[in-house]
Amino acid sequence: MPSAQELADRVESGDLRLYELQDHADPKTAAEARRLLLKEETDADLDTVADFSFPAERADPNIENMIGAAQIPMGVAGPVPVDGSAADDDFYVPLATTEGALVASVNRGMAAIRDAGGANAEVLKYGITRAPVFSVADVKEAADVVEWVEDNEDQIEEVANATDPHIEYQEVTPYVVGDNVYLRLHYDTGDAMGMNMVTIASRSVAELIEDETPASLVAVSGNLCNDKKPAAINAVEGRGYTVAADVFLPSDVVEDRFGTTAEAIAEVNTRKNLVGSAKAGALGFNAHVANILGAAFLALGQDEAHVVDGSNAITSVEARDDGLYASVTFSSLPVGTVGGGTGLPTQSEALDVLGLAGGGDPVGTNGDALAEVIASAGLAGELSLLGALAGRHLASAHEEHGR
Structure with a gap:
């Protein structure tokens, strides 16, 4: 296995990209190589950033281009x-x-x-939400899509629940704005906060709606969910x-x-x-x-x-x-x-x-x-x-x- 310095040199020369280091070394060595590169490029001292106690591979699901850890009292x-x-x-x-x-x-x-x-x-x-947004031709078509959704919640529930054994579909609230249809889908995700779970479930629901109605998915999140932004809908609902x-x-x-x-x-x-x-x-x-x-x-x-x-x-x-x-x-x-x-x-x-x-x-x-x-x-x-x-x-x- 190449050393951290050799890997850092390859990134500096353009032979490798930062994110490719993980393919050529274990997570700890890859992190060290990135620190060496940063020291060369910025003259920063990263000794404290490098001094972390957990195995670097434990952070694989949580971070990309890892260089170490930020220690907060x-x-x-x-x-x-x-x-x-x-x-x-x-x-x-x-x-x-x-x-x-x-x-x-x-x-x-x-x-x-x-x-x-x-x-x-x-x-x-309790209920975590995801709200896909669909485009339609006009408000009449939007009304037809909403009618189909309200008449076929059993199908929506079946498709959503099939995506994860720990997810439970709760309900859907449709919103129409001109030629936009938003479906605010609600789920129970057990002990998980569940954003990834509901995104995957909502994508499957969106595919069902595209198959069964004239609606075309624009984005799996249409900001009516609404997460990580101040929103009155969350205060009310x-x-x-x-x-x-x-x-x-x-x-x-x-x-x-x-x-x-x-x-x-x-x-x-x-x-x-x-x-x-x-x-x-x-x-x-x-x-x-x-x-x-x-x-x-x-x-x-x-x-x-x-x-x-x-x-x-x-x-x-x-x-x-x-x-x-x-x-x-x-x-x-x-x-x-x-x-x-x-x-x-x-x-x-x-x-x-x-x-x-x-x-x-x-x-x-x-x-x-x-x-x-x-x-x-x-x-x-x-x-x-x-x-x-x-x-x-x-x-x-x-x-x-x-x-």
Whole structure:
């Protein structure tokens, strides 16, 4: 087998391309050759990038042109008691981030939830979507296609379910815009987030529709799905997990943990998260759930781009006679415990901390539990930031932690 330096020299001379290195060497040697090439071309020092602990071949499904690994500090917050339909335990939540004070903030929110006896969490709805777009001659033809789809859902279900033993077709919602027909297909993908699964299933459904109707497939994703982009349709109809977490904090817990009152926190939430977000035309009416999602996604092997749709959440806070009620409802949280980055060693270990690595028994229960835990962590993060703002100690907290 050629050495890494020999392979790097061949790429530099134009004899090989970067992506062809894997055909001439094992993944570790190929990664080393790419680093040598980059050092020659850019004079960059990649010693730390090269210092990773997992076998390079474990990353084959997750990366192309691998040169090493990006190491992000990982902390843990908790424990947070969660009383959910799937998650019913005390959980330590791994969070990977470069933002100082974030883990400390979430930890403080979890401490308040713990003092209050724990958070409730429930998956309210589940279904991952893919929406192929078809072209037709005119609106009359579009109506005919929609009529065929609505009359033949049994065929659509049969074709979709045949593509994977772990996929379950749920329903289809047609949309017509002029000579465009969009079919928003909904699926249950068990413990997997399932984007690859639903794309393959939707391609087979699209081929059936092309065979049976005048419609012509333009793209297997027509952006009405809608993933990795801000979208009102996800806020209304949901995508992935629609999941909520809530807690009631007695007045003494609010005072002890946040140094403020229930009324002050409720006012901040109303004026900031609700009125301020509405004036800004925001889709998410929350303080910073993307912070918690981003850190949890990186630690737990989720697709980080789904922080965009995952942060489509509403935080609701109400001052009551004897304390504070708070909830966070996530309308479109696409997460899973199998597939994607969940099989990488670091992320698998982090899922083990939650006790949620791999598939659930029965299927789907680990994915449900992960959604409920992340929602509870998001609730903790919201409580902590709102408390810091109401108590006017957000800046001092960052100063204290040296950020």
